[in-house]
Amino acid sequence: MIEMPAIDWLTAVVFAPLAGAILAFLLPRQAHWVGVGAVVLTALMASALVLQVLTEGAVVTPLGNWGAPLGIDLRADGLSATLMAMTTGVGLLVSLGALNSYAHHRAPERMRRYFWPLWLLLLSGLNGVYLSTDLFNLYVMLEVISLAAVGLTVLSGRIEAVRAGLEYMYASILGALLFLLGVGFVYLELGRLDFAGLLAAPPSPALGAALALMVAGLALKTALFPLHVWLPQAHANATAPASALLSALVVKASLYIVLRLAQYLLPLSEVLVALIGLLGVGAILWGSIQALRAERLKLLVAWSTVAQIGLVFVAFARAGADGVAESWKAAALLMLAHAIAKAAMFLAAGRIKEEIGHDRIRELDRSPVRPTLAQLSFALAAISLVGLPPSLGFAGKWILMEGAMTSGYWHWIAVTMIATMLSVAYFSRVLTGFLRFDRQRTTVGEHQGWALADAAPLTLALCALGLGLLAAPILAFMNIGYPFGGAP
Amino acid sequence: MNNASLLPLIILLIPLCAAPVLLALPERSAGLRTAINLGAALVKVLLVAWLSWKVSQGVIYDLRWTVLPGLDLNLQADPLAILFIALSAVLWLITTVYAVGYLEKGPHRARFFGFFSLCVAATVGIALAGNLFTFLLFYEMLTLATYPLVIHYGTAAALRAGRIYLIYTLGGGLVLLLGTLGLWVLAGSTDFVPGGILEGVAEDTPLAAQLLFAVLIIGLGVKAAMVPLHSWLPVAMVAPAPVSALLHAVAVVKAGAFGIIRVVYEVYGIETAQALGLTTALAVLAAITILYGSIRALGQDDIKRRLAWSTVSQVSYIALGVALASPIAAMGALAHLIHQGIMKITLFMVAGNLAEGLGIKQVSRMNGVGLIMPGSMAAFTLAALGMIGLPPLAGFVSKWYLAAGGLDAGQGWVIPLLLGSSLLNAAYFLPMLHRAWFRQPDAAPQDAPVRRPIGWMLAAPPTATAALVLVAGGLANAPFSPLEWTRFIVTLEYSAEAF
Numbered sequence: 001m002i003e004m005p006a007i008d009w010l011t012a013v014v015f016a017p018l019a020g021a022i023l024a025f026l027l028p029r030q031a032h033w034v035g036v037g038a039v040v041l042t043a044l045m046a047s048a049l050v051l052q053v054l055t056e057g058a059v060v061t062p063l064g065n066w067g068a069p070l071g072i073d074l075r076a077d078g079l080s081a082t083l084m085a086m087t088t089g090v091g092l093l094v095s096l097g098a099l100n101s102y103a104h105h106r107a108p109e110r111m112r113r114y115f116w117p118l119w120l121l122l123l124s125g126l127n128g129v130y131l132s133t134d135l136f137n138l139y140v141m142l143e144v145i146s147l148a149a150v151g152l153t154v155l156s157g158r159i160e161a162v163r164a165g166l167e168y169m170y171a172s173i174l175g176a177l178l179f180l181l182g183v184g185f186v187y188l189e190l191g192r193l194d195f196a197g198l199l200a201a202p203p204s205p206a207l208g209a210a211l212a213l214m215v216a217g218l219a220l221k222t223a224l225f226p227l228h229v230w231l232p233q234a235h236a237n238a239t240a241p242a243s244a245l246l247s248a249l250v251v252k253a254s255l256y257i258v259l260r261l262a263q264y265l266l267p268l269s270e271v272l273v274a275l276i277g278l279l280g281v282g283a284i285l286w287g288s289i290q291a292l293r294a295e296r297l298k299l300l301v302a303w304s305t306v307a308q309i310g311l312v313f314v315a316f317a318r319a320g321a322d323g324v325a326e327s328w329k330a331a332a333l334l335m336l337a338h339a340i341a342k343a344a345m346f347l348a349a350g351r352i353k354e355e356i357g358h359d360r361i362r363e364l365d366r367s368p369v370r371p372t373l374a375q376l377s378f379a380l381a382a383i384s385l386v387g388l389p390p391s392l393g394f395a396g397k398w399i400l401m402e403g404a405m406t407s408g409y410w411h412w413i414a415v416t417m418i419a420t421m422l423s424v425a426y427f428s429r430v431l432t433g434f435l436r437f438d439r440q441r442t443t444v445g446e447h448q449g450w451a452l453a454d455a456a457p458l459t460l461a462l463c464a465l466g467l468g469l470l471a472a473p474i475l476a477f478m479n480i481g482y483p484f485g486g487a488p
Numbered sequence: 489m490n491n492a493s494l495l496p497l498i499i500l501l502i503p504l505c506a507a508p509v510l511l512a513l514p515e516r517s518a519g520l521r522t523a524i525n526l527g528a529a530l531v532k533v534l535l536v537a538w539l540s541w542k543v544s545q546g547v548i549y550d551l552r553w554t555v556l557p558g559l560d561l562n563l564q565a566d567p568l569a570i571l572f573i574a575l576s577a578v579l580w581l582i583t584t585v586y587a588v589g590y591l592e593k594g595p596h597r598a599r600f601f602g603f604f605s606l607c608v609a610a611t612v613g614i615a616l617a618g619n620l621f622t623f624l625l626f627y628e629m630l631t632l633a634t635y636p637l638v639i640h641y642g643t644a645a646a647l648r649a650g651r652i653y654l655i656y657t658l659g660g661g662l663v664l665l666l667g668t669l670g671l672w673v674l675a676g677s678t679d680f681v682p683g684g685i686l687e688g689v690a691e692d693t694p695l696a697a698q699l700l701f702a703v704l705i706i707g708l709g710v711k712a713a714m715v716p717l718h719s720w721l722p723v724a725m726v727a728p729a730p731v732s733a734l735l736h737a738v739a740v741v742k743a744g745a746f747g748i749i750r751v752v753y754e755v756y757g758i759e760t761a762q763a764l765g766l767t768t769a770l771a772v773l774a775a776i777t778i779l780y781g782s783i784r785a786l787g788q789d790d791i792k793r794r795l796a797w798s799t800v801s802q803v804s805y806i807a808l809g810v811a812l813a814s815p816i817a818a819m820g821a822l823a824h825l826i827h828q829g830i831m832k833i834t835l836f837m838v839a840g841n842l843a844e845g846l847g848i849k850q851v852s853r854m855n856g857v858g859l860i861m862p863g864s865m866a867a868f869t870l871a872a873l874g875m876i877g878l879p880p881l882a883g884f885v886s887k888w889y890l891a892a893g894g895l896d897a898g899q900g901w902v903i904p905l906l907l908g909s910s911l912l913n914a915a916y917f918l919p920m921l922h923r924a925w926f927r928q929p930d931a932a933p934q935d936a937p938v939r940r941p942i943g944w945m946l947a948a949p950p951t952a953t954a955a956l957v958l959v960a961g962g963l964a965n966a967p968f969s970p971l972e973w974t975r976f977i978v979t980l981e982y983s984a985e986a987f
Binding site for chain 2: 372383388389390398399400401402405406413417420421424428432435436468469471472475
């Protein structure tokens with residue numbers, strides 16, 4: 001038997017982008033090549049890790065050979081590998097989109113220079129979150145992510161962006177503090193922070209309070225209603241690739257931690273479950289209403305993120321209510337679907353803005369330019385976010401509603417349906433305009449504005465739609481290592 | 489899996505792959521677009537003919553792809569699927585010719601034909617769906633694909649119609665999703681199986697089964713335009729004539745009716761549905777729709793609107809025949825799926841010709857049009873008489889079987905219902921015919937639009953479908969007529985002792 005070369009993919013996927021970030025920072029002129037190279041490399045490593053998880057099951061690496069509870073373990077099970085694959089896959093395509101848009105459109109020097117180091121730092125932090133197995137490590141990684149994310153928000157240098165970035169930073173710092181407070185409580189109570197230790201600990205009021213604190217911090221970071229105020233402006237005013245990364249990936253890190261914590265610090269208390277569910281419903285309603293009222297395309301897309309996050313929290317509440325593994329899986333699928341579709345949508349919105357010159361929804365149908373492919377990508381992404389079959393979003397909603405119906409929770413079914421209807425309503429505001437009605441008096445240039453840059457959003461949108469057909473194998477893969485409980 | 493078994497998938501992929509190509513073609517390459525349109529439609533007709541032959545030999549195609557644990561996308565070519573897919577294939581070809589002629593100089597042809605093709609792909613999927621889950625997928629796709637067609641002209645009225653259409657059909661789709669989910673939870677399967685899958689559930693929890701039926705029928709009834717879910721249909725007639733023709737004959741309303749057939753026969757099974765009292769409820773609903781639609785049609789002056797109300801009424805014949813729970817009525821219902829399609833498509837195409845050629849859109853202005861457009865009006869007359877139910881036309885055959893089935897099932901009230909409906913049909917169609925043939929043309933008003941001669945692409949399609957009306961009625965007993973094919977289906981759906 002041939003011995004596998006002992007490359008430790010877990011460490012590699014965290015440190016490769018970090019090294020890339022430093023290199024890109026040091027070589028500003030070559031930043032984009034270093035950046036894309038590092039992302040491609042990370043994606044290849046992530047693929048290797050996915051393959052390893054697929055063949056060998058969950059993988060654990062003690063960092064520096066210390067091991068829990070003293071040292072730091074990195075662990076990849078099906079769920080973390082899935083999210084990592086999602087992150088690197090989406091990240092790769094966004095990078096290609098960014099390469100194009102920052103190269104060809106005379107972006108300010110600052111953008112070209114700092115986008116890549118920040119994004120690579122973000123990638124490193126995200127992979128770190130997915131692989132961490134202890135709370136302190138999670139906290140550190142969260143801070144890395146926040147730092148990079150705030151940087152990406154203000155990258156455009158416009159005053160609105162800087163203002164939004166500041167708000168985002170405050171929210172992020174507060175969220176991190178709450179999380180750290182919770183971590184402190186856990187340490188006082190148990191004297192250890194690794195997941196295995198948490199799993200073994202008997203439930204106590206102190207742990208419950210710690211969990212509530214941590215969830216509150218994460219809710220702030222992931223913009224759960226009514227802690228969402230920073231998100232729409234931050235996501236709408238960033239440059240398109242940055243918005244895509246922020247909306248698709250950054251919020252997922254916090255959602256992922258909530259999902260993990262709920263697994264290890266179980267059970268979520270009844271009050272917390274009810275509160276999460278209620279706030280989720282609030283997010284769906286408020287996010288949708290604001291999306292219905294938004295006048296700018298990117299703002300609409302950002303508000304739809306608020307609503308979609310609400311739906312994920314509804315799934316959490318559903319799952320927390322009686323610890324059904326299926327609903328956790330539904331939440332994970334919804335996160336995956338949202339990441340891919342929202343990245344596609346933000347990139348497409350960016351392309352539309354680039355070609356038409358503005359993103360005022362009312363006037364989108366009056367332009368002589370017709371960015372057909374970007375519009376198509378937007379439409380396909382919308383189909384997935386609405387959750388029409390056979391998209392990935394549909395698979396998530398189906399499992400969610402199936403679980404709710406089996407246990408007779410009709411109100412969750414009603415909520416899901418209302419969320420679906422509302423999303424149709426706000427997306428159709430945009431989509432109807434795409435079908436151009438000759439409001440433009442001048443001749444319509446035909447099929448102008450096809451560009452290579454359309455490839456990234458289109459690929460993402462097609463993935464969001466088509467991956468629903470692979471929902472069964474994806475679910476099976478996510479379950480490797482029993483991240484949703486039910487471990488033997 | 490041998491090669492032949494991919495045939496249903498190939499038939500589905502033809503319009504599905506044609507759509508993006510058509511959407512991407514530049515507006516000016518009209519020749520290439522027409523070639524792709526007609527080529528795809530022609531190939532599809534040939535493949536469907538081949539598929540029908542195979543199925544008539546007893547082959548059942550069954551393709552599966554697992555989406556979620558236990559939940560498959562399933563394409564299945566059984567005799568019932570063939571009935572619908574044959575209708576869609578033949579009428580797609582004819583409507584394509586018509587649409588090419590109709591929109592010759594119009595704007596947005598690339599978009600139109602792209603979505604037209606998608607719409608056809610969705611009907612193929614609906615026909616071939618082997619379970620309710622797959623059906624739902626294509627049902628939603630049909631909604632999305634037809635929306636741009638309904639609002640094609642982009643006028644305020646069209647946009648309003650589109651909004652109403654979207655609210656109704658997406659709402660219906662959501663209700664159907666709920667129903668599919670309910671079926672999945674109750675029965676652990678959504679497969680279409682002759683004889684149904686709910687026998688056990690109906691015995692254990694009859695109330696749940698009844699409730700589920702109501703949900704499913706609401707979800708499907710929206711597209712089938714059953715009262716009180718019909719309001720979108722008369723509004724949606726602002727669409728271009730070829731779209732209305734397809735909407736009323738094959739695509740949308742028929743998708744709903746076809747779904748009702750599948751649900752009653754292959755989800756519940758006719759015996760279970762009868763035992764639960766569901767068929768009676770459905771029959772009553774259908775009867776109300778039949779009368780209400782006809783009565784409303786009487787008062788419409790707009791030709792297309794009158795035809796739309798007539799569709800509301802006529803499509804519910806299908807639901808009625810299904811609900812009567814008699815094999816003979818079932819034959820009438822299934823045959824009407826085809827017969828109504830070919831008759832109504834003729835009427836809409838001629839209505840389009842009147843509007844295009846003469847600028848006539850109202851019944852009150854139809855005076856003497858028979859003398860100006862004898863060919864088109866002859867086709868119109870044939871189809872209208874068929875709708876009324878004059879022998880030996882297609883509509884007569886379906887009504888005859890429905891009536892006989894009503895007697896067979898001991899539901900005598902069906903006879904006066906059908907007679908009353910036929911009288912109403914006559915009351916709104918005969919005045920149109922009278923005006924067209926027996927009155928002198930009005931003196932053209934000053935602002936009358938210029939008459940433009942309609943080309944063969946507009947004239948030939950209604951003539952062809954009118955000929956089908958004659959053939960389907962006159963040769964109803966010949967092998968491979970729609971009626972004979974329904975006999976084949978009904979023998980599968982009803983257990984042998986019913987004959």
